[in-house]
Amino acid sequence: MTLELIVFIAAILFGIFLYWRESKGNVLYRFFNKIINSKELQMKPDDKTGFIYQQTFLLRLVFVGFLFLIGIVVVRFLIPIDIATISIFASMIVGTLAGTYLANFIFKSSEVIDEKSDSIEDLVTDTIEKGKDFIEDLKTEKPKVIKEAKKEIAKEPNTEGKSARQRLKDKGLL
Numbered sequence: 001m002t003l004e005l006i007v008f009i010a011a012i013l014f015g016i017f018l019y020w021r022e023s024k025g026n027v028l029y030r031f032f033n034k035i036i037n038s039k040e041l042q043m044k045p046d047d048k049t050g051f052i053y054q055q056t057f058l059l060r061l062v063f064v065g066f067l068f069l070i071g072i073v074v075v076r077f078l079i080p081i082d083i084a085t086i087s088i089f090a091s092m093i094v095g096t097l098a099g100t101y102l103a104n105f106i107f108k109s110s111e112v113i114d115e116k117s118d119s120i121e122d123l124v125t126d127t128i129e130k131g132k133d134f135i136e137d138l139k140t141e142k143p144k145v146i147k148e149a150k151k152e153i154a155k156e157p158n159t160e161g162k163s164a165r166q167r168l169k170d171k172g173l174l
Contacts, residue, residue, distance in 0.1 A: 003088065004087055004088055004091045006094055007088050007095070008091040008092075008094070009095070010095070011091060011092045011093075011094070011095025011096045011099065012095045012096070012098055012099035012102065013038075013097075013099060014095070014096055014099060015052075015064075015095060015096035015097060015098060015099020015100040015101075015102070015103065015108075016099040016100070016102060016103040018051075018052050018096065018099070018100060019052055019099070019100045019103035019107075020046050020055060020103055020107075022050035022051065022052050022053035023048070023050075023053050023107065024074060026048060026049065026050035026051075026053065028050075028051070028061065029049065029050040036058045051063040052064070052100050054092040057097075059096065060097060061093070061099060064093055064097060064100075065093055068089060068092050068093055068096075069089075074087060096120075109166045
C-alpha cells in the first residue's frame with residue numbers, strides 16, 4: 001500500500017509537470033500531427049492543443065494510459081523484476097490525470113486572479129471607504145426632526161378627558 005501511495009503522489013506531480021510542459025509548447029504533438037495528418041487536416045500554427053493540454057478526458061486517458069503502457073514495457077525489458085503490477089499501473093494513470101486537472105485548475109485560477117486583480121483592489125478600497133462613511137454617519141449627531149419626534153412620543157397622552165363609556169352614557173346610548 002505504501003508503494004502505491006508514493007507512486008500515486010509522484011504521478012500527480014508528473015501530471016502537473018506534463019500539463020505545464022505542454023502549456024509552454026507542444027512540439028511533440030505537432031510532430032505527430034504533421035506525420036499522421038494530411039496538409040489540410042494539420043493543426044493551425046496558433047493552436048496550442050497537446051496530448052494533455054486542452055484535451056477532453058477520454059483523450060487524456062488514452063494518451064496517459066498509452067504513455068505508461070510503453071513505460072512499463074520498457075521497464076520490464078530493462079529490469080526483469082516484477083515491479084509493474086496492475087494496481088501501480090492504475091495508480092499512475094489516475095494520479096497523472098488528477099495532476100493534469102489540478103494543474104489546469106491552478107493555471108485557470110491564476111489567470112482569473114491576474115485579470116481581476118485591479119478590480120479586486122478597487123472593490124476593497126470602495127468597501128473601506130463605505131465603511132468609513134458608515135462609521136462617520138454613526139458618530140454624527142441625530143437631526144432635530146428625530147429629536148422632536150422622540151419628545152412627542154415620550155409625552156403621555158391626555159387622560160383628563162372622559163372615557164368612551166362615560167361619553168356613551170352621557171348621550172343616552174348606554
